[in-house]
Amino acid sequence: MATFSKATFDAASYLAFRPSYPQWLYEEILAFHRLGRRKASASSSTAGPAPESVIPFFRSAWDLGCGPGISSLPLQPKFDHVTGLEPSANMVANAIRLDSSILPSSSSSGSSESNHPRLRTLTPALRRALLGDAANPIQKLGSINYIQGHAEDLAKHCPPASADLIVAGQAAHWFNYEKLWPALARSIAPGGTVAFWGYAEFSLPDFPQSAPLISAFMSDPNTMSAEAKALTEKEDFQGGITNVGAFFERPGRSILDRGLVDLPWPWQVEGAVNSPDANLDRWDRSSATRTLHSVVGLPSSSWNPAWPPVDRASDEAGQTMDLVVDWNGLEKYLRTASAVANFLHQHPNDADQYAGRDVVQRFIRQLRTIIPADELRLRWPVSLLMLKAK
Template sequence: MATFSKSSFNSLGYALFRPSYPSLLFETIYKYHASCPEAHWSRAVDLGCGTGQATLELAKKFDHVVGIDSSVGMIQTANENTGGDTLTSSLRIGGRNIEYKAGSAEAFPFIGNDSVDLITAAQAAHWFKYEDFWAETSRSLRKGGSVALWCYSEFRLKGHPSSTPLISAYASDRSQPVGKYFEQPGRGILENHLQAIRFPTSPEWDASSAKRIYFIGNHYPTSTSVPLHGGPKGLISLDNEKDEAREVILNKRVSWDGLTHYLHTWSALHAYWNEHPEDKGRSDGDIVTRFVGSLRDILKQDLGMIPAEVELEWPLALIMLKKAS
């Protein structure tokens, strides 16, 4: 996460080349939120908002949305994407109000007590300090308000499972040049689909509302015999009768250049280059170019040719909880 906060990080590239969250994800969250008779649609807070991708979607449903991020660069890009030009500005989108502020997921005192209907975090929840996070969300949420946190993990090439071992080695093997530079424990929590995040048990929360949905298709096995907060990487546990495994919903069709640009947004790559700047000058291309070349070789073996575009898909985990009414 520290990489994203550096002034040298290209937040505009992050906004352009990361996947967009599908409408079905938000529909799932809104249906969950609406299940409480006391649900309101006045105010949402998007924590770790980055460049505002999820924040803008929330503004289609809520009257007032606040995006909060610790990275000044991300906040600046979010404002530029929505017509603002300052670190903290108020914007009108479709008759609704969007505001971006610098802050953390564990402390946002500028948000009043019992004033928020929905709190979200997209691709950020694996970094939170949860004792403080749950206390702050409980303070700011109205009774019956909802929390929805989601993350996507390692991508794959749809229809080409033979490429998955290579992708896993590049992205997740901590003995490999890029995989070893992902920050821990956050990366491990993401790779294990947020299963390490424990729901609070204090009385201000509705424990019966806790729900986990895994949009994973057939990419990962499921099990009811492994404890929910343990087990090997990639194994999804469905211990709670409300937990579900569903089809993949996060997809993006890209050119090979688009895939290269996406890989350039990885924090681990920037950390690797900080220690190995010579990699950028290699005659056979930098580490991303070499990796993409290997993927192209696999598809040529599979298809007898190299397609102009490939479809990426990401397993996505969503966890949700309500404040007691």
């Protein structure tokens, strides 16, 4: 995470060229979240206020490690207040808001600003809500706010027992869980939901022959296949690939690659059982779930044996996290990777050694030798961890 916190990191490009999270992912989380409403209704007595007034399930959502708001903004149509908590001042400064200059002043879907690259991070449903069109007038959305701070310090910013939903998209692998779970226990509302997700190395499902090249470029050299490893040992003119995977910050990246299976539940944190601060009674252990999504068409060589179980319903429905780009779009996406930023920082003269082509351009050149297409469909395997409060 230190890479993203640097003043030199291009947070605006991160927002513009990282993939958005698909609508089905939010629907999965919200369906899980609504289970609490049914549980509360079934367990509440007939006397007293209605369960909805006791447990305001859609009042407050918090997004931990929110970056520039890619995972925060889609929550606005469902929650009265959305707050993103992000340690990087650079990310907070570039976070997308309803008053951002990228949003058009009119609701016309033909506005030239509606095609701004930063808007491409939004799901179609959210884009319609923000921009409106003839059939879909602009919706009234909840407020959104961003705070610079660490996830582990959530309780300093969030009133006790007030957060109905706490999420983290592509950030949970950085947290200190000895500090985080107690902070969440203090902040989560009765019947509230914690949902963390992350995505691992991308694939090109339409071109499975690309898997060894992608792995040679992006994977940890200690865990990649022999075929991918061989590519990293060749010279550039021999079709070799320069590896940047070694420049990811670890163990964070390894946790992502393994599908978040290394993230502990509150009761699995060392010392938590005997610690009153852990507040383990806040959690419904029976609700804990960890599943894998978006693996349709994934090459067998890209599977990690550590991954959690595949969500069969999601798999049968063909739910995926995809992004279609041209070659320029692929290059811009790759440049948002912390490993690329770290590699280029440590090798400032990299391009000078290869006829003006840097590590990303050389990788793309090798990919183009085996892919006869102008457009590419990128797909990411998504791991989802969810837990409910009592």
